[in-house]
Amino acid sequence: MIEVKNIKKIFGDKTIIEDVSAVMKAGQCNLIIGSSGSGKTVLMKCMVGLFEPNAGEVLYHGENFTAMTGKDKTEIRKEIGMLFQGSALFDSQTVEQNVMFPLNMFSKDSYKIKLNRVNEVLERVNLVGANKKFPSELSGGMKKGRTGKSHRP
């Protein structure tokens, strides 16, 4: 369960979000809806620790994420997957290398096992055979399909 309590984020002299609270229970699909520029992305980035909130706290399973040290945050982040607005794919790497990156970094599996996992994922997002393509060769939708960043692609 993720709890957001009275989050406030200020950039310069502009308050982007103020006193935002929410409870996101496990197994539920939660939506954050708001007009353009209302701070949805800022809230998301505060929740995953990419931004430091000026006030308030974020709790993961009751533990205060905002007060955690870098190492503890890293452990929590290993459980998070995030789809970025701008794709966030590594331009100089192929689709296969992009998908395989977290596996190379965090698992000790053989190349064959990792490749099977990559192909499985690509099949799920209708990108079969796109292994050797570069992000610049993919359409916007195809990039989004591949973009979700997590330890278990």
Next chain:
Amino acid sequence: MTIFNDIGRYLLMIKGMFSRPENARMYWKEFIHQCTEIGFGSLGIVAIISVFIGAVSTVQTAYQLVSPLIPPSTIAQIVRDTVILEFAPTLVCIVLAGVAGSRIASELGNMRVSEQIDALEIMGINTKTYLILPKIIAALLMIPLLVAIAMALGIWGGRLAGVASGIIPGSVYDKGLLEFFVPFNVIFALIKAYVFAFIISSIPAFYGDYVKGGALEIGKASTKAVVVSCILILFADYILSALLLPTA
């Protein structure tokens, strides 16, 4: 106040680099990649510049030594010492600040703007350790090597120009190179190369990592990184010379 803010963020960046790698093999791969980019990627321009620096030094030294009382071998001594003490480390590193420094700043800037760095952080990777540390270590290894190559090529370029234009016979040049040689000059040049390598890699990494905005800001950050690196190289050059070179 901005300058203190920048210095503080720079020091935090340096501090943030030192953490345990998630996967040593991936870090090693990145380090080798950076060695190739910084070292071999700049070798061509360094070679061309070094040969011409040496050649021009020989011609200009000969032009200024008009007294018949000064032996021609002095030209070789002057070329050797200016190339080793100043041209090879300082001039080559200023060029490298442009070549390697702008590449580091724009690469990291582009990764920051396109949220690639955020994506790495979400995966639990310390981006400062994974992206910046291998660049700095690669620079500390490759730039002194490039400077050593520049010394040799500069002195050889001087000989080439001297012989080709009839200023000095090859044998006299070679004899002059061995006269009054001070080995400490080479050590001093390598000390400078290490200091400059740190500047060339860490300053552009700082400007690239903290860039905000879009393509225009990446360009600005890249330019600022090169300008600041060049100024710091010249400043460090003066400080090191004043501290390490004994003057009468």
